[in-house]
Amino acid sequence: xxxxxxxxxxxxxxxxxxxxxxxxxxxxxxxxxxxxxxxxxxxxxxxxxxxxxxxxxxxxxxxxxxxxxxxxxxxxxxxxxxxxxxxxxxxxxxxxxxxxxxxxxxxxxxxxxxxxxxxxxxxxxxxxxxxx
Numbered sequence: 001x002x003x004x005x006x007x008x009x010x011x012x013x014x015x016x017x018x019x020x021x022x023x024x025x026x027x028x029x030x031x032x033x034x035x036x037x038x039x040x041x042x043x044x045x046x047x048x049x050x051x052x053x054x055x056x057x058x059x060x061x062x063x064x065x066x067x068x069x070x071x072x073x074x075x076x077x078x079x080x081x082x083x084x085x086x087x088x089x090x091x092x093x094x095x096x097x098x099x100x101x102x103x104x105x106x107x108x109x110x111x112x113x114x115x116x117x118x119x120x121x122x123x124x125x126x127x128x129x130x131x132x
Contacts, residue, residue, distance in 0.1 A: 004130055005029045007123070008057035010036060010064050010074070023116055027123045032057070036064045036071060043070060045077050054078070059126035061114070062107075063091035066100050079106050085132070087125045089114065 007024055013035040021031045032053050037043040045051035054060070060078060064071040078088055090107045097104060097111060110118065 003030050003056055004058065005123075005126055006057050007031050007059045007061065007126060008053055009033045010060060010062045012036065012064060023119050024123055027120065029123050029126065036068075036074070043074050046070070046073055057086070058130055059087040059122060061089050061091065061119075061122065066092060066096045066103070072100065072103060075103060075107075079103075085129050087122060087129060089118075089122055 005028070007029050009021060009031060011033060021033065024031050034051075034053055043051070045054050062075055062078070064074065066072055066075070075090065088107055089110055090104060091110045091113065092100070092104065094111050097109060114122070
């Protein structure tokens with residue numbers, strides 16, 4: 001089922017990984033959250049069944065730790081899935097930007113937690129793509 005404007009937050013669990021989803025919800029965007037696969041589990045996106053959340057998302061904010069190999073594979077899967085119009089933002093630490101620059105080259109990157117204005121701009125981009 002397609003949910004117009006759905007934004008997927010790929011964030012680690014706990015208060016340090018949670019964005020204030022209410023900002024996006026106040027902008028009338030439905031928001032889904034994924035905390036990524038638990039250690040020892042494989043993300044469904046990387047398997048044959050795929051991931052319904054990722055497929056339904058009209059925009060993605062990815063903040064999973066790129067120092068985990070599986071998280072890099074998830075980000076690469078987003079890049080390779082063939083939807084170049086879907087806005088994706090990747091939140092990284094500065095040293096990760098340097099270490100994984102090749103992987104991040106196709107994404108807009110935030111080296112800090114996104115501000116209200118950045119999330120507002122991101123939501124506006126998702127809306128613009130939905131209108132096309």
